[in-house]
Amino acid sequence: GAGVSQSPSNKVTEKGKDVELRCDPISGHTALYWYRQRLGQGLEFLIYFQGNSAPDKSGLPSDRFSAERTGESVSTLTIQRTQQEDSAVYLCASSLADARKDTGELFFGEGSRLTVL
Amino acid sequence: AQSVAQPEDQVNVAEGNPLTVKCTYSVSGNPYLFWYVQYPNRGLQFLLKYITGDNLVKGSYGFEAEFNKSQTSFHLKKPSALVSDSALYFCAVRDGSVNAGNNRKLIWGLGTSLAVNP
Numbered sequence: 001g002a003g004v005s006q007s008p009s010n011k012v013t014e015k016g017k018d019v020e021l022r023c024d025p026i027s028g029h030t031a032l033y034w035y036r037q038r039l040g041q042g043l044e045f046l047i048y049f050q051g052n053s054a055p056d057k058s059g060l061p062s063d064r065f066s067a068e069r070t071g072e073s074v075s076t077l078t079i080q081r082t083q084q085e086d087s088a089v090y091l092c093a094s095s096l097a098d099a100r101k102d103t104g105e106l107f108f109g110e111g112s113r114l115t116v117l
Numbered sequence: 118a119q120s121v122a123q124p125e126d127q128v129n130v131a132e133g134n135p136l137t138v139k140c141t142y143s144v145s146g147n148p149y150l151f152w153y154v155q156y157p158n159r160g161l162q163f164l165l166k167y168i169t170g171d172n173l174v175k176g177s178y179g180f181e182a183e184f185n186k187s188q189t190s191f192h193l194k195k196p197s198a199l200v201s202d203s204a205l206y207f208c209a210v211r212d213g214s215v216n217a218g219n220n221r222k223l224i225w226g227l228g229t230s231l232a233v234n235p
Binding site: 042105111 | 151153159160161162163166207222223225226227228
């Protein structure tokens with residue numbers, strides 16, 4: 001597609017349920033990031049995929065959080081046994097990430113707003 | 118270690134006045150510097166970047182930023198603020214060296230909320 005697509009745009013769930021958020025990056029972009037943004041706050045890095053390299057999972061806040069990406073395509077962020085503190089907007093971004101061509105600009109999706117009741 | 122600092126949580130400016138949003142950085146290699154803007158209830162949008170060349174870079178919506186290597190700063194500026202510029206502004210840096218490896222990950226500041234008063 002023309003831009004980064006995220007779904008669902010809004011998700012309301014009950015505490016303890018699992019949720020899955022999807023990100024479809026721009027075609028050809030090898031780098032993909034997931035961020036969390038709480039209301040009025042900055043970006044909290046969660047996980048970074050770059051091509052076929054092992055993902056950088058250093059930002060995942062707990063083992064309830066996991067993310068997968070198949071090749072250079074769609075990524076899913078899964079939150080198990082959701083807690084109220086997980087309520088936030090989850091942003092996905094992609095970039096070209098070629099060392100010779102990449103100038104590092106990230107293209108963001110509109111985000112998935114998660115509300116845990 | 119790579120880092121970005123935005124020393125001001127909030128900046129208030131009157132419409133028509135010049136604005137500055139500050140950013141300082143630390144990176145081990147060649148800095149690639151970015152500004153992004155987030156309007157209320159929207160995703161982040163790229164505003165401008167410094168990769169190489171002229172220290173003064175111009176971006177969208179009349180914004181510009183000056184790369185100052187000696188002060189390791191990349192402050193965002195606009196000569197005349199508009200009420201519609203009110204938003205959250207984020208500075209980011211990454212190591213642009215070809216051999217940067219994992220240091221190519223973008224590092225973000227915490228954001229500065231800009232309020233332009235009519």
